[in-house]
Amino acid sequence: MSLSTTIWLASAVIIPLFSFLVLSRSQKDVVLRRLGLTRRDVSRPNTPLLEKQTLAKPLATSTSDLLSTLPPSQRGQLQGIVEKMLPAQRQAMGDLSFDANTFAQSLLGFEEDYRTAADSKYCYSGFSVREIKALGDFPDYSALSDVPMPRPYLKFDIDRAKPRPYRPFRWAYHQTMSLTKLETDWWMELESTYKTRIAQRKELYAKHGESVLQWLPGSELACKELMEMVLQFLCARYPQYFVLSADNSQLENRILGTVSVIKEKHPLLILLDNVPEDFGIMLRNPETGYYHFRAGLICSALGWNVGTKIGMKLHEIHQPIPDYKEKMQFSMDRYFSKMPANKPIQRGSWGLEVDQPLYMPPGDPHAGYRDIQDKTLTRSRIHLRVDWQTLRRLPLSGSIVFNFKALFTPLEEFRDEPYVPSLILKVLTEGKESIMKYKNTWHTEHVVLPALREYEKEQVKRGVIEKDWEPKTLDDSPWFPGWEKKWHASQGF
Numbered sequence: 001m002s003l004s005t006t007i008w009l010a011s012a013v014i015i016p017l018f019s020f021l022v023l024s025r026s027q028k029d030v031v032l033r034r035l036g037l038t039r040r041d042v043s044r045p046n047t048p049l050l051e052k053q054t055l056a057k058p059l060a061t062s063t064s065d066l067l068s069t070l071p072p073s074q075r076g077q078l079q080g081i082v083e084k085m086l087p088a089q090r091q092a093m094g095d096l097s098f099d100a101n102t103f104a105q106s107l108l109g110f111e112e113d114y115r116t117a118a119d120s121k122y123c124y125s126g127f128s129v130r131e132i133k134a135l136g137d138f139p140d141y142s143a144l145s146d147v148p149m150p151r152p153y154l155k156f157d158i159d160r161a162k163p164r165p166y167r168p169f170r171w172a173y174h175q176t177m178s179l180t181k182l183e184t185d186w187w188m189e190l191e192s193t194y195k196t197r198i199a200q201r202k203e204l205y206a207k208h209g210e211s212v213l214q215w216l217p218g219s220e221l222a223c224k225e226l227m228e229m230v231l232q233f234l235c236a237r238y239p240q241y242f243v244l245s246a247d248n249s250q251l252e253n254r255i256l257g258t259v260s261v262i263k264e265k266h267p268l269l270i271l272l273d274n275v276p277e278d279f280g281i282m283l284r285n286p287e288t289g290y291y292h293f294r295a296g297l298i299c300s301a302l303g304w305n306v307g308t309k310i311g312m313k314l315h316e317i318h319q320p321i322p323d324y325k326e327k328m329q330f331s332m333d334r335y336f337s338k339m340p341a342n343k344p345i346q347r348g349s350w351g352l353e354v355d356q357p358l359y360m361p362p363g364d365p366h367a368g369y370r371d372i373q374d375k376t377l378t379r380s381r382i383h384l385r386v387d388w389q390t391l392r393r394l395p396l397s398g399s400i401v402f403n404f405k406a407l408f409t410p411l412e413e414f415r416d417e418p419y420v421p422s423l424i425l426k427v428l429t430e431g432k433e434s435i436m437k438y439k440n441t442w443h444t445e446h447v448v449l450p451a452l453r454e455y456e457k458e459q460v461k462r463g464v465i466e467k468d469w470e471p472k473t474l475d476d477s478p479w480f481p482g483w484e485k486k487w488h489a490s491q492g493f
Contacts, residue, residue: 066289069337073126074395077144081135092134098126107286111217123221124284125341125398132221132396137262138248141229144395146342150185150237158241158255161191162490163407166386168348168478169423171471182344182390188233188277189388189405194255197276201299204359205272211307211361213268215281215295222281222399223295227267229394230275242274268297282314282336282400291336291400293317300387300406302351302360303367321438336400344392348478352444353385356408373446382411382444411448414455418464418481419474421455426471428452 075098082093103122108114114123119130142149164186205213215223231251234242243252251260253274260270271279281295290313296306309317314336315329354369354377389404414420428436428445441448459465474480 066333066337067287069289069334070124070126071338071393071398072340074144074146074341075126077146077395078127078131081140081143089134089136092130094130094134096131109218110283110285110287113217114221123396123398124286125396127396135396138228138232138244139396141225141232141395144341145392147344147392148184150187150233152239153185153237154240156190156238156240157491158190158194159192160491162487163189163191163388163405165409165413165417165480165483165487166348166388166407166478167384167417167420167423167474167480167483168350168386168388169420169427170473170477171423171426179345179347179391182346182392184344185237187344187390187392188230188237188275190238190276194276198256198273200358201272201276204299208305208359208361211305212299212359213272213297214306214310215266215268216311219281219283219295219399222283222394222397222401223267225394225397225399226279226281226401227262227270230271230277234275268295271297277403277405279401279403282402284337284398289337290314290333294399300358300404302357302385303362305359305361308362323434339391339393339400341393341395344390346388346390348389349387351385351439352411352441352448353383353408354381354444356383356385358406370440370443373443375446377444377447379411379447379451382447384409384411384414411451414452415458416464417483417486418459419469419471420480421452421459422465422469423471423474425449425452425456 075096078093078096082090082096085093102120103126106121108117108121108123108129112121114121114129114132117129119128119133121129123129123132201212231242231244235244235251241254243254244250245252249262251262251270251274252258253260256274258273260273262270265273268279271277278298278300279296280293280298282291283294284291292314293309293312296310298306314332315325318324318329318332321328354374355366357364357366360366386407386409387404388407389402391400391402393400414424428441428449431439436442456465460467476483
């Protein structure tokens with residue numbers, strides 16, 4: 001090979017390679033994607049990628065079969081727990097034998113309080129009243145549910161912590177639950193608005209009472225169990241801020257500088273004082289097999305509240321949602337009937353709001369913004385609201401608890417988030433009319449759509465996204481490429 005040919009070949013390799021190396025990170029990603037190549041994204045979270053959780057296969061042939069369908073029991077976990085008990089507690093537990101016929105004939109009534117019920121009665125979870133009482137306060141819920149406790153987050157700083165940037169946008173956009181496996185370290189996610197939110201929620205309860213916090217007969221065990229599981233989680237995840245006393249009678253909150261005496265208040269009030277999270281408790285009616293909303297602490301609802309939904313069945317709660325009855329009701333009733341305690345899930349819902357409305361019950365004046373396109377509305381007042389939700393079955397009561405937290409993000413944040421403006425544009429302009437009407441984004445779209453188009457053009461011009469990219473659900477969903485780097489930077493890391 002001649003010297004000139006060798007030099008020409010070397011130049012053909014070196015010059016393009018040098019040109020690639022001087023590109024920005026996002027521009028390199030675009031080039032690699034166009035070549036059909038990908039590289040490991042070092043910005044991925046430490047926790048595993050979210051695992052899609054599909055709805056169970058048909059569990060009953062008709063809704064009438066819900067009556068005979070019970071959730072998987074966690075009784076198998078008892079033996080290991082009993083082995084660690086002190087002799088007196090083990091004796092109180094009694095014989096662990098189980099007779100299916102006795103169980104079926106001895107279920108607690110829908111409104112029956114386990115505390116005054118006969119020890120021989122059973123929750124539909126498969127645990128007897130005697131066993132539940134013998135387990136006492138704060139049993140090992142991690143063992144009972146077979147869901148691991150969270151890893152301690154020792155570097156967490158409440159004063160600068162920001163929520164992870166959830167962007168649960170999907171395309172094609174259909175009315176589905178879009179469930180994924182729960183990241184157990186993040187069941188309760190605290191951030192820097194903690195003190196403000198706790199004060200705001202307590203003020204809402206003082207003003208609205210049972211419209212935001214209420215419990216019905218028969219929910220006593222579920223409320224206690226939920227409160228204990230949440231406190232166990234907080235103490236394990238944020239040990240620098242939350243400490244249970246040795247006898248489990250008091251919770252020290254080092255963020256607020258308070259001590260809660262556990263049995264002085266109803267369990268939901270203990271949560272109100274310490275946890276800026278909303279909770280709804282669903283319990284199975286033994287006479288029908290349907291799940292009903294029986295207790296709740298919800299201070300972040302828009303267009304509804306606890307008072308308007310308490311006591312309702314699952315499908316009655318979701319009645320306003322387009323396509324729910326036709327496409328989702330039967331599947332969700334079956335899913336609730338068989339959801340296991342060891343497979344909690346998560347999902348996100350979103351909307352676009354003027355300012356940051358946290359609690360907006362029916363008739364609230366702030367709802368007036370949704371009726372008009374205000375010509376004076378500016379970008380700075382528009383926020384993405386994400387309600388990041390989890391769903392899990394509690395092992396002892398068998399109740400299903402959904403909890404969520406409202407998170408607000410200014411519209412301007414989307415400017416540097418790859419693909420996000422394009423994906424939202426697609427949903428807003430081409431989403432199914434009935435779904436978009438229910439989502440109620442129209443009052444912001446005269447400001448949002450031009451902004452998103454501007455951000456999209458900037459991202460194409462800077463090489464952050466491909467010019468011909470066809471919007472679709474991102475592989476990183478509910479995140480976006482580079483989300484963790486941005487999240488860390490927002491906290492000063």
